[in-house]
Amino acid sequence: MSLYTITGAQLAFGHVALLDHADFSLEAGERVGLIGRNGAGKSSLLKIVAELARPDDGLITRQQDLVTVYVPQEPEFDGDVTVFDTVAAGLTRASALLDEYNTVAHELAETPEGAQHDALLARMNALQSSLDATDAWNWRTRVATTLAQIGLDGDAQVGSLSGGMQKRVALARALVVQPDVLLLDEPTNHLDFDGIRWLEELLVSQRAGLLFITHDRAFLDRVATRIVELDRGRLLSYPGNFSAYQTRKAQQLEVERVENEKFDKLLAQEEVWIRKGVEARRTRSVGRIARLVQMRKEREERRNVQGNVKLDVGQGEKSGKIVAELTDVTKRYGERTVVDRFSTTVMRGDKIGFVGPNGAGKTTLLKLILGELQPDDGAVRVGTNLQVAYFDQMRAQLDLEKSLADTISPGSDWVEINGQKKHVMSYLGDFLFAPERARSPVKSLSGGERNRLLLARLFARPANVLVLDEPTNDLDIPTLELLEELLTDYDGTVLLVSHDRAFLDNVVTSVIASEDAGKWREYVGGFTDWQIQRERSEQIAQKDAPKEPPKEAAPKESAAGRNAQRTVKLSFKEQRELEALPERIAALEAEQKAIGAQIEEGSIFVKDAQEGARLTERYAAIDDELLVAIERWDELESKKK
Known part of the structure; x- marks a missing residue:
C-alpha cells in the first residue's frame, strides 16, 4: 500500500x-x-x-x-536559541509526553488507592504506550545523535550560523522526528x-x-x-533519474505534437464543411455537427505547452583583448587572507567559473578582477572599453516598489536590444510576463520571477562582460537550459559564480577554485574536469610526500609486559570477540556499500517496491549495527591498554 x-x-x-x-x-x-x-x-x-x-x-x-515532516525553502528560526533547542523543537510532542508521564507518575505515588488512583494509572499506561510507539524515552539522546550525524554544534546560537549551516539545522530538526x-x-x-x-x-x-x-x-x-x-x-x-526523464519527455512531447497536428487538421476540415450551409443542415448530419461542437470544446480546453523565455543579450562594443591581468595579488580582511599571491589573465571571450565553499572569497576575487576592489599587495591591470553587466544573487538591484516596466526601462516605453527598438510590454512578454502584470510592483513576484526580471534587466543593457553571481537560484529547468545556450553563444566575457554543477559544466571553459587559506588555482574545463584534475593533483602530492620514518621496535620486555596485561584484562571470550570484530565491521561495511549501490541506481523501486523498502530499512539498520560494533571494538581495545 x-x-x-x-x-x-x-x-x-x-x-x-x-x-x-x-x-x-x-x-x-x-x-x-x-x-x-x-x-x-x-x-x-x-x-x-x-x-x-x-x-x-x-x-x-x-x-x-x-x-510527515516539511522543510520549507527558507526556514525561519529564532536567532537567539541554541542549535540543540531548535532541533529539539521537532520533538515537542515527545518531550511533552515525557514531562506529563513524570508528572502523572509522581502524582500516582502520592495518591491512595481509589477511583483517582485508577484514573492516573490508566493515563500513565496510555502515556507509556505513546512513548514506546514514538521512541520518546531518550529524546535528548536522539537530538544529540542527529546533531553528530549532521555535524552541528548544539551549543551554538542559530543566529550566528551561515545560510548553509541553518539549512542543516532545518534538516536536523526534520530528521530527528524519524x-x-x-x-x-x-x-x-x-x-x-x-x-x-x-x-x-x-x-x-x-x-x-x-x-x-x-x-x-x-x-x-x-x-x-x-x-x-x-x-x-x-x-x-x-x-x-533526471537523465532518463529527459529522454522520455522528449518522446512524449513529439507524440503529443503529432496528435495535436492531426486533430487540428481534422477540425479545420470540419470547419470548412460546416460553412457549406445546406449540406450541413441535413438531418443525417446532426451527429457530425455534434462531433464538431465537441471538437471545438476540446480545442478550447487544450492547454498548450508554456512558451519558453526568449533570451537575447544586448551586445556592447568589443572590449580590449585582455579583460584583466592579476599579478601576485593578495587581499586580507583583518587577520584573514582571502586571496594569497594569485596571478591570472582573463582574455576577451573567456567563460570562467568561480568555485569554492561559502565565504571562501569568490565575490572578493571577482571585484579584484573588475577593478572594484584594490589589492593589499600585487598588481591588477584592468582592460580597456569594459561594459560590465552584473547579476546579483541577493537581487539588491531590484526596487520592490517599482513596476516591472519601470525596472526594465525607467521613464520610457521602449528598450533597445542590439540596435533594434522593442516595446517594453513585448520585451517583458519574452520573459513570460503577461501585459497586465507590467504595471505590478516587483514585490508581487515570486523568487523565480524576480530572477527572470533581473535577467531581463541585465540583458536589456549593452555589455561585453557578464558577471553572474548565482544566476540559477529559483530558475526553472527550461529557463536554465536556455540561459546555458545563450551564454555558450555569447561573444563577450562571462564570469560566473554558481553551485549548479551541470550549469558550470555546460557553460564555462575554465574554473578558478579555492584551495583553502586564500590559495586559488585555475583549471581548464568545467566542474567535472576540475574535480578530476584536483583528485589527480592530490594523488600525486600524496605519492611525492616524504614518508614517515619507521617507528623503532619496542623492547621485547615491553611487549611481553603488554601481553601479560592483556591476559589479565581480557578474558579468553573477550579476546576472541576482539579478533572477530574487524572482520564483522568490514562485512557490514561491504553489505551497506552493495545495498547503497542498489538504492542509488533506483530500478529496484520500480521492479519490486517492497524489496526496495526492505533494502532501505536494512541500510539504516546497518548504521546502528556498525555503531555498536565499533563502540565494542573501542571498548575492548581500551581494556588492553
Missing part, C-alpha cells in the same frame, strides 16, 4: 488551474523529484502532502499514523558543493519516503528514483 495517495486533485489560483484532476502516490523508500515551471504549483502540492493546505477537490488517502515521509522545498539553496554532496549522501541513506523540489539537475540525477513533472495541471510520472 502507498504511504500517500491523492486522486483527482483540483486546485486553482484565480483562473489558472494548478492541479487539474491530478493523481499522485508515494511508495515507501521512494525518492521522488518534483519538477515543473515556476508558478506551476509545485510548492502548493508539497504543502498539500504536508497537510498545510487543502486541494479544492480530490480524494486523499494516507497510511494510518503516517509521520519521519515516514520527508518533504523538501529547494534543499540545495545556500549549500556549497561540499554541503550538496553531504546532503546527497544523507538522503540516499535515509529510509523515509522523500518528495523534494529542486532545479539542480545533478542533484536530481544523484538522488531521485522517480521524476514527477507538474505540467499544465497534470502530474506525469517518469521512473528513474
